[in-house]
Amino acid sequence: MHILVINCGSSSVKAAILHPETRARVARLKAERLGTDRASVRIQHMDGARTEALGPVDAPEALRVLLPAFLEAATVKVVAVGHRVVHGGERFTTPIAITDEVVEALKGLTPLAPLHNPANLAGIRSARDLLPDVPHVAIFDTAFHSTLPRRARTYALPTALAEKHGARRYGFHGPSHAWSSRQAALHLGRDLRDLRVITCHLGNGASACAVEYGRSIETSMGMTPLEGLVMGTRSGSVDPGLLLRVMREEGWGPARMDQVLNRESGLLGLSGVGRDLRDIEERSANGNESCRLALQVFTHRLRKYIGAYAAVMGGVDAIVFTGGIGENSALVRHRTLQRLDFLGARLSESENRSAQVDLHHVVAPIHAQDSTVALLVVACDEEAELARGVRMVLREQAAVQAPRTIPIAVSARHIHLTQEAVDILFGAGHTLTPYKPLSQPGQFACEEKLTVVGPRRSIEGVRVLGPTRPACQIEVSRTDEFFLGIDAPVRDSGDVKHSAGCTLIGPVGRLALTEGVICARRHIHMRPEDAERFGVEDRDVVEVAVNSAGRDLVFGDVLVRVSLKYALEMHLDTDEANAAEIVRGHEGSLVETGATALLRCRKTVFDTA
Structure with missing residues (x-):
């Protein structure tokens, strides 16, 4: 099976089979x-490569x-075509088969990426005409x-203004961050869902991303690719007050400011010699102060983001460099990683200088032997x-069956305890008393209840669920989190490391926990036969359409958990259930609601294959 992938820009076209x-x-x-008189194309097949002049043709015409x-010279059958599209807005969060309706929807996203999406669409039209x-x-x-949490994607603007203009942070370079974080996990022989990775895509465009347990939770680019790091010709983040002042004093309009920020700033503006970092490094070594400053600002900004992302994730397991600069500039890596010893990140200068990667040797480690953080260069x-995104969609289409519904249960706030915690809170030797069985086999709601105390307020009468577990876990909703004054991360059940803490008060004692409070990630329990019927595997991520009376919703980022000990059921917390007007039952337990969910889309973002 061979796939054609196309990246059609405004002044360039890249394709590969x-x-x-x-x-x-x-x-x-x-x-x-x-679009210029200097247009050219380089074509590489198995028998060699050639470069030809094209004349003044635009990107769609060049593709045609x-x-x-x-395709004819490739001598293989192309079974599908993948198109890179820069901006998917809030609607498109997974790869999707292109239809006429999707094309119309993409047209509506043009204001979000006026330089990129029209060119992407033009390429789609040309390719669909040629390969119908x-x-x-x-x-x-x-x-x-x-998967960016609300606090990371929201700008501190008036809410009405932000909603009117769709102002929020989206992030870019997604395929690169996804690829490089997964390759880092493969190199380390660990599951990406167990790692905290900072990926640095450094090229003419540059961005950093905090990948916490397989999910992007922070990234440097925002609503547009202009925010964040210093780039080849883009400024990255600049004080908006300065820009307003310059516009007033220079008499500039938006078009001129756009030209300066996107085309005349960054390494080009700082160095005065161009945007190519190789030239800047050479002139810096020869004493050019402007080039030296450009390097210093570039690496200082990147180091600042790395430190911030390590703080956001409560630590870091791997720092990854990729992209043209990230892969080839030992100097940028050296300067960026200076003074990060406090994180446990220690660079091997010899490994850094000799690091080389390509499509056959994808990863090169550059950390010292005593570094507790993996430092990696990834091609x-x-x-x-x-191509991986295309393959995923093809698999989904092959697995299409009649609608398959899933029972829904609502999970109110509740507590899981260790036996040691039970002894402290209820007395030595105390055994949890079953109140009623839960829908999942072997689990039960207990007679015992506790008070959960946060920095701001407390919640009384929170039910304990049994049996006991290896670690204490308190599951709350976002509403509970704000009420208590706790910053609880969204986590899979059982993943409480570096989560929020609280105090539990029972009839006999109290217990101060430094971690354990989470907002449980929405998920589906399945038995293996259910997973086979739905065409999914353990730890897949899916979209689920919920059909309720009056307010249907599609929930994204739903984790599939497969085990022989489970019964088929989707779990939502009270906030999510209320959003879809699903009626929940008794507080502190999981109960059937009568509503059902329809599996819509398989998103295997955590596959390591």
Whole structure:
């Protein structure tokens, strides 16, 4: 099976034909400077490569002219086409098969990415015209960051103004951050869902991302690719007050300011010699002070983001460098990683200087032997990530069956205790008293209740669930979190390391916990036969359409958990159930609601294959 992936920009077109599992390339195409007299294309097949002049053609026309011969020379059958689309907005958070309706929806997102999405759409139209009989799939730069928590994606603007203009942070370079974080986990021989990774995509465009247990929870780019790190010609984050002042004093309008921030700033503006970091490094070594300052500002900004993201995640297990600069500049890596010893990140200068990566040798470690943080260089392979998204959609289409519904249960706030905690709170030797069985086999609501005390307020009468567990866990909703004054992370049940703490008060004693309070991630329990019927596997992530009386909703980022000890059921907390107007039952227990859910989309973002 071979897949054609296309990245159609405003002045360039990149395409490749590859196998989605082996990543072996059959052919590659790169057309640059389109729309100018210097337009050219480089085509590489198994038997060699050639470069040709094109003349003043735009990107869609170049695709129409070049693609037929490119495909014919490849001598393999293309079964699907993947298209990189920069902005998916709030609607498109997973790869999706392209239909006429999807194309119309993408047109509506043009204001969010006026430089990129129109070019992406033009490429889609051209490719669909040339290859009408194969599936076309859109893969979105913003999709990987759809898991950003509300506090990370929200700008501190008046709510009405933000809602009117759709102002929020989306993040970009998603395929690169997804690829590099997964490759880091593979290299370390660990599950990405157990790691805290900071990925640094450094090229002409640059962004950093905090990947906590497989999910993007912070990223440096915002609503547009202009926010964040210093880039080739983009400024990155700048004090908005300064920009307003310059516009007033220079008499500039929005178009001129846009030109300066996007085309004349960054490394180009700081160095005065260009945007190519290789030239800047060379001139810096020869004493050019402007180039030295450009390097210092670039690496200082990046180091600042790394430190911030380590704080957000409560630590870091791996720091990854990728992209043209990240892979090739030992100097940038050296300067960036200076003074990060306090995190446990210690660079091996010799490994850093000798590090080389390519599509066959994907990862090069550059950390010292005593470093507790893995420092890695990863070869960027966005083409493989696009092909992976196409493969995922093809699998979904092959697994389409009649609608399959899932019972829903509502989980109110509750507590899981260790036996040691039971002894402290209820007395030595106390045994939890069953109140009523829960829907999951072997679990039960207890007669025992406790008071949960947070920094701000307390909640009395929170029910304990049994049996006892290896670690204490308090599951609350977002509403409870704000009421208590606790910053509880969204976690899978059982994952309480570095979570929030609280105090529990029982009839006999009190227990101060430094961790254990979480907002449980929405999830579905399944038995293996259920998973087979739904076409999913353990730890897959899916979208679920909830059909309730009056307010249907689609919940994203739903974790699938498969075990012989489970019964088929989707679990929502009270806030989520209220949003869909699902009636919940007794407080402190899981009860059937009568509502059902329809599995909509399989999103295997955590697959390590």
